[in-house]
Structure formats: C-alpha cells, structure tokens
Amino acid sequence: MIQLEELRAHPLFAELSEALLQWLREQLTEVSFAAGEVLAGEGEKRADFHIVLQGEVAATKLSRGQHIPTARYIAPSFFGAVSLLSGAPAPSTLSAVTDGRLALLPERAFRELLVGSEAFCQLIFHSSFDRLANLEATLRNREKLAALGTLAAGLAHELNNPxxxxxxxxxxxxxxxxxxxxxxxxxxxxxxxxxxxKILEGLGNRREIANVVSGIDALKQNQAVDALCEWLVAQGVAKPWLQAPCLIGSGILQEELGPLAVVLTKEQFSAAINWLASTLELDALMDDIRVGSLRISEIIRAMKSYSRMDQAPLQEVDIHDGIEDTLIIMQHRLKQGITVQRDYDRSLPQLTVYGSELNQVWTNLIDNAIDATSGRGDIIVRTYREMDEAVVEVTDNGTGIADDVMPHLFEPFFTTKPPGQGMGLSLEISYQTVVNRHRGALLVSSRPGRTTFQVRLPLVVKAGQT
Known part of the structure; x- marks a missing residue:
C-alpha cells in the first residue's frame, strides 16, 4: 500500500487533511509500468484518475498518420482529469518513457475528493484549463503547419509540370x-x-492553326499528314515525315504549297520546305515556353496574393480575388474529379479584412467540400449581397451531414474523419476567424446531395483584434 508520506509529498495532495489522506490511500490502487508500455489509448473511455508517483509518461495525439507529442508527465504529476470531468474520450495516447509507478483513483473517489477539498478542486481545474489551452495551441499550430505542408506539396506538383x-x-x-x-x-x-x-515568309508568319484543320479529329489530321507526305515525296523533298506534321499543324496544306512547287526547282522547293517547317516548329516551341512560363507566373502570383506576405494583415480586398487564388492553390485536389461552378456578384465592394486569414477560411470550406464528395462531384461557389452583408456560399453535392453531427460542427477537436486524418480544428478555426475576427457569421445547412456553408461578412467590417 502507498505510504502516507509519499502522498503527503505529492504537490497535488499537500493541503489535504490527515483524515482525507488516510481515506485517499484506501481508495488508491498502485500499478507499475515499464518503459515503452502504452498506458491508455486515444479515444478510450477512462475510469480512473492517474497519479504519477515515479517515472515519466508522454502524451501523443495522432494527426495525419503521425503521433504528435502534446505533453509529458514527470513524477510527481497526474493526468486523466479532463476525461473524467467532461465524460469525453481521452484526447491522447499515454505511453511510458521510463519505468515507474502509478496510483489509480476511481472516478467515484475522484469526484468525492473534488467536493471534499477546495484546494484539490482548484488545482485540478486550473491545471486542466492550462493543459487544454496548451493542447489546443499546439494542435492549432500543428494543423496550420500540416495545411501549409499540404499546400506546399500541391504547389510543388503544380509547378513541377510546367x-x-x-x-x-x-x-x-x-x-x-x-x-x-x-x-x-x-x-x-x-x-x-x-x-x-515573300509567299514563303507569309506562310512562316502563321501563329495559329488555320481553319482548314482547326477542330478536326486526330484520325483526319493524320490522314492529312500522310497525304502531304506523299505529295512532298513527289516534289523531291527528303524526309517529308519530319516536315509534314508541323505544316499540317499550322494549317498549311498542299493547296498553299502548290504555287511554290510550280515556280521553284526541286532543290529550291526542298530548301523552302525545310526552312518553313523549321520556322513553324520554333514558333510553336516558343509558344509552349510562353504558356508554361505564364502558368508558373500565375501560380506564384496566386500564392503571393493568397498569403498576402508583402501586405499589412488588415487590408481592403476583393473577396473574389481571394477565392480565385484559393482555387488555384488547391488545383491539385480539384482536378482529380471536381467541377467548380462560380456564381459571383462582382458588384460587391471591397472589404477591410484580414486577407490571409480569410483565405484560410475559403481553403477549409473548399477542402471539406472536396472530402464530402470523395473528390468527385460538384462544388458551387456563390457570392451575393444581402442587406448590409456580403455573403459567400460553398455548396457541394456530397452525402450531407448527419443530424446528430450538425450541433458539434464548430466545436474544437470534433471530427467525423477516422483517427489520424483530422483533428477537428479546421471548421473551428474558420468559425473563430469569421465570427470573432470579422464580426460575421458562419452558418451551415445540409441535406443529402446538397450541403452549404455560408459566410456572412459586414460590408463595413470592424475586424476584431482578438
């Protein structure tokens, strides 16, 4: 049995009377643990309050497939109060770092001690509040870093292609x-x-596919290439299969080359075809380089605007720009099977908001919509004005949200995703950003096949400083 002196030396029980200490010792069960042993799993219901008498215990939370350290309990310490007080499953997994000893206090006795000792009660509630605040702060930062990592991976993929x-x-x-x-x-x-x-130079200035081949299918275009090859062979052109595809791709057919074949010798015509094909090929390649460069520039511009990294946090913005930047940044997820429909009211005035934080809201809502459709469905992004508010709606045609889930959507750590795939913070962060930072409202309505998250922002925004 645990000695009274050991209990008396524990900071948690320092102010207990001798009678309470004696009663407490009778309620406790002592257990030993070995380094590496899992003492309790995340999501389990716990029936005891744990007091660390010797050794060290680490708490971790599963996030996106990784165990994230959230706390360490070094003797003399304790854990398990939050689960007992709230009746909620354990928020973390507890594993032994070293060999040691625990004292287990049953829930019934734990609650009796809360009532019987004001000092114990205050210490438990103060420590529980601090631990929850630290846990939330840690996981918020982790969620933001994880989201940033996801965006970075997507951007790397999008930039890699061009x-x-x-x-x-x-x-x-x-x-x-x-x-x-x-x-x-x-x-x-x-x-x-x-x-x-002059005729040759005119043909070499082609910058677009001519209407002769524009829009025809690949089979017909291949037939046109074969026909031109045969004709070029007859005109004495060497290796016409190298030139014909480029000529056909620029809309140049036998009919336009015929007059040149009439007035030129075979050697001159062959030189002319080689020059024309080389000119058109280089033009086409330079156009491809321009398109790729513009794509990279567009992604970089969107990322810079999305993060607002060179601007003051509070700024006047067109919310449509932020939404479009978000859609560009999330293109790696959208292009797997999502169709995005836009219904914008471009007459909405600019709003004074925290631009990068609001962009995170659009990211969270669109990301959830993608998950709701399993990556294959329709998302509608709509904006409009209603009285003195700007309204942004993100609607998906997924399975919908269950009635028993709806009341808990904006609670921290609430998630319907499997363990390790989400920490239940994205909607809570969005709620805090919209409601507390921008004095707006975040609403949701859902039925099978149609779920809408609605963000309402005052047109004259008095953004919060919290």
Whole structure:
C-alpha cells in the first residue's frame, strides 16, 4: 500500500487533511509500468484518475498518420482529469518513457475528493484549463503547419509540370534553332525568286492553326499528314515525315504549297520546305515556353496574393480575388474529379479584412467540400449581397451531414474523419476567424446531395483584434 508520506509529498495532495489522506490511500490502487508500455489509448473511455508517483509518461495525439507529442508527465504529476470531468474520450495516447509507478483513483473517489477539498478542486481545474489551452495551441499550430505542408506539396506538383515542360521544350527549341539556322543558309544559297520568298515568309508568319484543320479529329489530321507526305515525296523533298506534321499543324496544306512547287526547282522547293517547317516548329516551341512560363507566373502570383506576405494583415480586398487564388492553390485536389461552378456578384465592394486569414477560411470550406464528395462531384461557389452583408456560399453535392453531427460542427477537436486524418480544428478555426475576427457569421445547412456553408461578412467590417 502507498505510504502516507509519499502522498503527503505529492504537490497535488499537500493541503489535504490527515483524515482525507488516510481515506485517499484506501481508495488508491498502485500499478507499475515499464518503459515503452502504452498506458491508455486515444479515444478510450477512462475510469480512473492517474497519479504519477515515479517515472515519466508522454502524451501523443495522432494527426495525419503521425503521433504528435502534446505533453509529458514527470513524477510527481497526474493526468486523466479532463476525461473524467467532461465524460469525453481521452484526447491522447499515454505511453511510458521510463519505468515507474502509478496510483489509480476511481472516478467515484475522484469526484468525492473534488467536493471534499477546495484546494484539490482548484488545482485540478486550473491545471486542466492550462493543459487544454496548451493542447489546443499546439494542435492549432500543428494543423496550420500540416495545411501549409499540404499546400506546399500541391504547389510543388503544380509547378513541377510546367517547369519540367519548360526544360524539355527549351532543349527542343535549341535543336530547332540549329536546324533553322542550317535551313536558312540553304535557303539563301538556293537563290529563290523574290516573289516566292515573300509567299514563303507569309506562310512562316502563321501563329495559329488555320481553319482548314482547326477542330478536326486526330484520325483526319493524320490522314492529312500522310497525304502531304506523299505529295512532298513527289516534289523531291527528303524526309517529308519530319516536315509534314508541323505544316499540317499550322494549317498549311498542299493547296498553299502548290504555287511554290510550280515556280521553284526541286532543290529550291526542298530548301523552302525545310526552312518553313523549321520556322513553324520554333514558333510553336516558343509558344509552349510562353504558356508554361505564364502558368508558373500565375501560380506564384496566386500564392503571393493568397498569403498576402508583402501586405499589412488588415487590408481592403476583393473577396473574389481571394477565392480565385484559393482555387488555384488547391488545383491539385480539384482536378482529380471536381467541377467548380462560380456564381459571383462582382458588384460587391471591397472589404477591410484580414486577407490571409480569410483565405484560410475559403481553403477549409473548399477542402471539406472536396472530402464530402470523395473528390468527385460538384462544388458551387456563390457570392451575393444581402442587406448590409456580403455573403459567400460553398455548396457541394456530397452525402450531407448527419443530424446528430450538425450541433458539434464548430466545436474544437470534433471530427467525423477516422483517427489520424483530422483533428477537428479546421471548421473551428474558420468559425473563430469569421465570427470573432470579422464580426460575421458562419452558418451551415445540409441535406443529402446538397450541403452549404455560408459566410456572412459586414460590408463595413470592424475586424476584431482578438
């Protein structure tokens, strides 16, 4: 049996009377533990208050497949009060760091001691409040870092595609430029007549696919390439299969090349075709480089705007810009099977808000909508004005939210996702941002096939400082 002197030396019981100490000793059960032993699992119902007499215990919470350290209890210490007071499952897993000893106090006796000792009661409630505050702060930071990591991974993927394409296309462009230089030398040495050269230069200035081949299917385009190859062979052009696809892709057919074949010798016509194909190929490659560069620039601009990293936290913004930036940043998730419909009221005035925090709200709501549709469905983002408020709605056609879940949606740590896939903070953070920071409202309505989260922001926003 645990000695009275050991209980008296524990800070938790320092102010208990001798009678209460004697009663307490009779209620306690002593257990030993070994390093590495799991003492209690996350999500379990606990029936005892745990007092650490010797050794050390670590608390961890499962988040996105990783066990995140949240607290350490080194003797003399205690844990388990929050679960007993709230009746909720344990918020963390407890594992022994070293060998040691525990004293277990049954829930009934724990509640009697709360009533019987004011000092014990105050100490328990103060420590429980501090621990919950620290746990929430730790997990909030972890959730933000995890969200940032997810966004970074998505951005890396989105940037990698155009960047890799730029590298490949640049290599092709270098080779195409070398071919064009050689073709240009052959063309100048062939002494082509001025009138024929003007026709050739006109064809080389093509920047878009001509209406002759625009919109036709791949089979018909391949047939056109084959037909042009046969005709070029007849005109004495070497390796026409290298030039024909580029010519057809720019809408240049036999009908436009025929007049050149009539006035030029076979050597001149061959030099002309080589120069024309090389010119069109290089133009097409440069256009691909421009498209890839614009895509990278768009992603970087969206990320910079999304984070508002070079602006004051409180600023005038067009909420549509923030929503669009969010959709660009989340493109890696949306393109798997999500269709986004936009219904914007562009007449809404700019709002003075915390831009980056509000962007996190759009991220959370859209992310939840994607999860609700299992990554394959429709999302409608709508904005409109109602009286003196700007309203943003995110609607999905997922399975809906169960009636018993609705009252708990904005509670911290409440989640319907499997353990380790969510900490139940995204909607709570969104609620705090909209309601407390911006003096707005965050509402939800749901039925199977249609769930809508509605953000209402005052048009004259007096953002909070909390």
């Amino acid at each position: 960047a890799a394409a730029l590298v490949r296309t640049s290599d092709y462009a270098v080779a195409a430029l070398a071919r064009l230089r050689a073709a240009d030398v052959d063309l100048r040495n062939s002494a082509i007549p001025v009138e024929a050269l």
